[in-house]
Amino acid sequence: MSKKTGIVDLSRRSLLRGAAAMSVAAIAGQAAAQTAVDELINAPRRGNWDDQFDAQASRTTAAVVSNTAMLSPTSLMNIQQAIGQYQMIVSNGGWPQVNPSVKLQLGVMDPSVQALRQRLMVAGDLPQEAGMSNSFDSYVDGAVKRFQARHGLPEDGVIGEFTLKALNIPADMRLNQLNVNFQRLQDTLAKPLENRYIVVNIPAAYVEAVESDQVALRNTAIVGRISRPSPLVSSKVSDIILNPYWTAPRSIVEKDIVPLMQKDPTYLTRNAIRLIDGNGNEVAPESVDWFAPKAPNLTFRQDPGKINAMSSTKINFPSPDGVYMHDTPTQGLFNKLMRFESSGCVRIQNVRDVVVWVLKNTPGWNRQQIERVIASRVNTPIKVADEIGVHWVYLTAWSPKQGVVQFRDDIYQLDGDAQLALQTNIGQEQASGSIDDDILPQ
Incomplete structure (x- = not known):
């Protein structure tokens, strides 16, 4: 060496x-x-900390998330298992009502927290080892957030109005909701679904882009309000239109546009809406009698652009109701808890991500090309190369992950009990004061 x-x-x-x-x-x-x-x-003089403190409890919301598709056969098996679990809960007396005298949130000490703990334990949101006490500790905080995540509510850990209402839905009512939705899911899966499809769950107001039973994208949506509900749909994407024209349906012309023109004769011009006659000729708005007994027999067509009701994108598919999915210029609406505001069509947040996914097998249409065309403001239809299913469903209860049941409000009151429509009345009061400002610009 x-x-x-x-x-x-x-x-x-x-x-x-x-x-x-x-x-x-x-x-x-x-x-x-x-x-x-x-x-x-463990110090005897450590102050008034609760002995159930758990630093990881606040992260339990992640446990309810699943990449398994809502319409997967696995979801059907899971909801069947959930029905058995809820039958047992009901036979054992259900869960207690929570009636707090103070606002329940992290750090509160109140006797009603014991009922809250029991309620959360029965449904599986709070582990049994958390024990019973009057303290709203981090175990309870994490369990409340998990409960909120399962019910489509803001995950703030605070027992607010809608969280309290959802907690106090009786167990037998939830069991009936599971049975009703099991049948709906079974009917939907009676025919095989496409390998790639887009599903809109109307009560949940969100969209899944699915490939091989796995969720590729999950996007927030805005769906039809109760007076103009979104229909059930089973179809296939036919084409994507970048920078679409928007043609106002006859119902919107009669109910909305004509009254607006009676109040403000500049409305059509301000919103780049042109009047087209049967020969394709443009008609001047000032030549029309807007106070006539019937609305004019003209096409109301809005030019492409930022203020267009569909903004940058429209996803077309055959439908007897003439509905479609689209972008929107009013993105702030996606931040609302109650997103039941459209005239039947579905607006999708970050819809360009969905378009990129739809067109990934269509030659020449990568993200860069899509963005270039949108920036040009030129109306551009694109034929989709492969088969993409479209399914609009009404599921107020489903279970893509074993042991986790998702519930949503019965916004169209189809589940058989008005108590399940927690947000509907408030949502309609808010929506009735103005015309749909996405389908129809103000």
Whole structure:
């Protein structure tokens, strides 16, 4: 062995000894730190901390998320299993009502927290080892957030109006809801679905783009209000239109546009809506009698652009109701809890992501090309190369993940009990004050 080699070997041994010493020191340091934390938590004079404190409880909402499609056969099996579990819950007396005298949130001490703990335990949101106490601790906070995630509510851990109403739906009513939706899901899956499809769950107001039973995209949506409900649909995407024209349906012309023109004769011009006669000629709005007994027999067509009711994109498919999916210029509506505001069509948040997914097998239409065409403001129809199914369904209860049941409000009151439509009345009061500002610009 050469002197040089011996020096290298010695250096390696020194390095390894140093690394080992550092590792031991690090482990010892971690152990000492953990011991200090344990001592602090277990100290007899540590203050009024609840003994069920759990730093990971607030992350339990992730446990309800699944990449399995809502319309998967797995979901059908899971909801059947959930029916058995809820039958047992009902036979055991259900769960207690929660009637707090104060606002329940993290840090509160109140006798009603015991009923809340029991309610959450029965449904599986709170682990049994959390125990019973008057303290709204991090276990309860995490369980409430998990409950909210399963009910499509803001995951803030606070027992607000809608969370309390959802908590107090009786167990037998939830069991009936599961049975009704099991039948709906079974009917939907009676025929095989496409390998790639888009599903709109109307009560949940969200969209899944599905490939091989796995969710590729999940997007927030806005669906039809109760006076103009979104219909059930089973179809296939025919084409994508970038920078679409919007042609107002006859119902919107009669109910909305004519009254607006009676109040403001500049409405059509301000919103780039042109009048076209049967020969394709443009008609001046001032030549029309807007107070006539019948609305004019003309086509009302809005030019492409930022203020267009469909904004950048329209996803077309054959439908007897003439509905479609589209972009919107009023993106702020997606932040609302109650997203039942359209005239039947479905608006999709981040719809360009869905379009890229739809067109991924259509030659020449990558994201860059799609964005270039949208920026040009030129009306461009694109024929879709492969088969993409479209399914609009009405599921107020489903279970894509074993042991996790999702519930939503029965916004169209089809489940058989008005109590399940928690948000509908408030939503309609808010929506009735104005015309749909996405389908019809103001």
